[in-house]
Every structure is written in C-alpha cells, then in structure tokens.
Amino acid sequence: MINFLHTFTPDPIIVAIGPINIYWYGLFIVSGIIAAVLTIFKLSGYYHVSKDAVIDTAFWIIINGIIGARLYHVFLEFPYYLDNPLDVLKLWQGGLAIHGSLIAGGITAWILCRKNNLNFWQLAAISAPGLALAQAIGRWGNYFNQELFGKPTDLPWGIPIETSNRISGFFSYNYFHPTFLYESLGSLLIFAVLILGHKIIIKKGKFENKYYILITLAYLILYSILRFSLEFIRIDKTPELLGLRFPQIISLLIICVSLFFVFKITRNVPKTENPEKKTF
Numbered sequence: 130m131i132n133f134l135h136t137f138t139p140d141p142i143i144v145a146i147g148p149i150n151i152y153w154y155g156l157f158i159v160s161g162i163i164a165a166v167l168t169i170f171k172l173s174g175y176y177h178v179s180k181d182a183v184i185d186t187a188f189w190i191i192i193n194g195i196i197g198a199r200l201y202h203v204f205l206e207f208p209y210y211l212d213n214p215l216d217v218l219k220l221w222q223g224g225l226a227i228h229g230s231l232i233a234g235g236i237t238a239w240i241l242c243r244k245n246n247l248n249f250w251q252l253a254a255i256s257a258p259g260l261a262l263a264q265a266i267g268r269w270g271n272y273f274n275q276e277l278f279g280k281p282t283d284l285p286w287g288i289p290i291e292t293s294n295r296i297s298g299f300f301s302y303n304y305f306h307p308t309f310l311y312e313s314l315g316s317l318l319i320f321a322v323l324i325l326g327h328k329i330i331i332k333k334g335k336f337e338n339k340y341y342i343l344i345t346l347a348y349l350i351l352y353s354i355l356r357f358s359l360e361f362i363r364i365d366k367t368p369e370l371l372g373l374r375f376p377q378i379i380s381l382l383i384i385c386v387s388l389f390f391v392f393k394i395t396r397n398v399p400k401t402e403n404p405e406k407k408t409f
Contacts, residue, residue, distance in 0.1 A: 134288050134307055139273040141221075152221040153273035161266035162191055165259030172255045175331050178247075186241045186252065190234045197233020198225035205367050205375060223274040227264060227356075228379050231349075254341035257348035258323040264352075265316035271309040279306025279362035286310070296364055306362050315355040323348055339394050346387045353380035353387070 143151045166187055173183050202224040203210050203217055210217050238256070242249040271277045275294040281287075287304030299305075326344050330336070357380040360373075368375040 134286055134310070136289075138289050138291060139275065141273050141275070150221075152270075154223055154270035155221055157270035157273075158225070158267050161263035164266055165256075165263035168259035168262055169255055172258065172327060175327070176251060176255060176336065178251065178255065182245060182247060183252075186238065186245070186247070189241060190237050190256075193237040194230040194234035195220075195225065198227065198230035201226040201229020201232070204229075223271060223276045225267075226376075227352075228376065248338070248341070250338050250341035250345065254327070254344035257345055258320050258327065261316045261320040261323060261348060261352065265313045265320060268309040268313040268316070272307065277308055277363060277365055279308040279311075279359075280364055282306045296366070299364065305364075308359050308363050311359055312355065315359075316352070319348065319351045319355070322351065342394060343391065346391050349383050349387045350391075353383040356380045357384070 139153070141152055141154060143153055143156060145151075169183055169187065170180060173180060199217070199220065205226065206224070216222070235253075238252060239249055241247070242252060272288070275290050278288060278290055281299060281302035282304055284304075284306075286307060288307045289303060290305050292300060295302075323344060326347060330340050330344070357377050360377045360380075363374070370378055373381075
C-alpha cells in the first residue's frame with residue numbers, strides 16, 4: 130500500500146465512453162452511501178425500526194445531505210465559484226464538505242422524524258456508524274482527484290501530486306501527506322468505536338434516548354477531533370480566523386457543545402439508579 134501510494138499517480142477517470150466520463154470520485158461516493166445504508170439496515174433490525182421508514186428517510190437525507198455538502202463547500206470557496214458559477218454543478222470534480230452534509234442531513238432527519246413519528250435520536254444513533262463508514266470510503270475519491278492533500282513530506286507513504294493540481298508555493302516539492310488516507314483510517318476507527326457502543330446498548334437492553342444521544346455525540350466529538358487535527362497539515366485554501374482554519378473553528382464548536390451535553394446527560398443520572406428502568 131505504502132509503495133503503491135508513493136509511486137502511483139492516479140487518473141480521476143475510470144473509463145470514458147464517448148463524451149461520457151465515469152469518475153472514481155463518484156464511484157467512491159456512491160459506494161460509501163451504499164455501505165452506510167446497509168449498515169443502517171443491519172442496525173435497524175436490532176432496534177426493531179421499520180426498514181421502509183429507514184428507506185424513505187434515508188433517501189431524503191442523502192439527497193439533502195449532498196446538496197448541503199456542496200453548498201457548504203461553495204461557501205468556503207465562494208470567490209472561485211463567483212468567477213466560475215457553472216462549476217458549482219460539477220460534483221465529479223470533488224467538493225463535498227462533511228459539515229454541510231451534517232447540517233442539512235440533520236435538519237432533514239429532524240423534520241422527517243417529526244412528520245413520521247420516528248425517534249430522531251434513535252435514527253441518529255443508528256445512522257452515525259454508517260456515516261463514519263461512508264466517510265472512510267468516500268475519502269478515496271479525493272485521492273483519485275488529487276485534492277485535499279497535505280503539506281510536503283519525505284515519509285515513505287507520501288503521495289505524488291501533478292503540478293497542475295498543486296497550490297501556489299508548493300511546485301518544487303515531490304510528495305505530500307495523504308490526508309485522505311489519514312481521515313479514511315480515522316473514520317474506520319470511529320466506525321468501530323460506534324459499532325462497539327451499539328453492541329453494548331443491544332446486549333444490555335439500554336434502549337433509551339440518553340444512550341442514543343451519547344452514541345450520536347460520540348460520533349460528533351470523535352470526528353471533530355480527527356478533522357481538527359488534520360487541518361493542521363492540510364494546505365487547501367479555506368477562510369481563517371485567529372490563526373485557525375474555518376473547519377477547525379466549526380470542529381471546536383461541535384466538540385464544546387457535544388461535551389456540554391455529554392456532561393449534562395451523565396451528570397443527571399444518579400449513581401444508585403438502575404439505568405434500564407429510567408426514561409429520558
């Protein structure tokens with residue numbers, strides 16, 4: 130794997146059929162979505178959630194999540210898209226921001242759960258591992274697009290980036306940090322942690338909102354820590370404030386708010402309480 134990444138320069142196109150190009154980026158995004166849906170289906174069975182309800186809800190969450198991810202990315206790169214408005218529609222070139230997906234997908238899920246009388250926190254907890262797995266798979270699309278790479282490095286797993294894809298000031302370097310790989314591996318670890326959390330809930334029969342909320346918050350905290358850390362070595366342009374990149378600021382806000390609710394939830398549980406008989 131290390132030697133492969135260090136020597137291979139990827140082509141973003143899998144195959145060209147006449148004027149139609151099929152891109153690796155799209156393949157990995159779709160593969161991630163399928164893996165997420167299958168994971169949600171598997172978990173929904175343990176929680177006795179209707180698969181029909183999952184399908185109906187997941188469809189709109191995916192659609193609005195992609196739209197939100199794109200709009201958030203356009204916001205971060207607004208000067209570029211102001212000069213190139215048609216590029217807003219070119220999703221195959223990359224540019225889906227996870228924070229935008231979380232916001233749009235979360236709002237969509239909340240509305241649909243209220244409309245269809247579903248437990249929002251249960252759905253969020255069931256969806257969290259699938260989302261982490263989708264991110265782990267989808268990040269490989271960035272590799273084939275040669276985007277979102279990190280600072281120059283001499284490490285044996287550094288990846289070559291074509292000159293046309295480099296950022297001004299980095300044309301004299303040969304290899305760069307594969308931040309896509311770091312985030313992919315980190316997301317896989319988060320996926321494993323969340324699945325473990327679900328196993329504990331299912332085994333002990335703790336089917337209560339506070340545990341669903343804790344699973345959801347665990348995802349938000351773990352991913353935000355991962356993203357905050359990786360932003361120190363990413364060199365793609367993004368707005369900054371007080372020396373921090375915009376995704377770092379959002380990640381810090383998510384961490385602080387999530388930890389506040391974790392503290393509030395765990396503090397309100399008496400030590401002598403039997404948690405299996407308490408309702409949230």
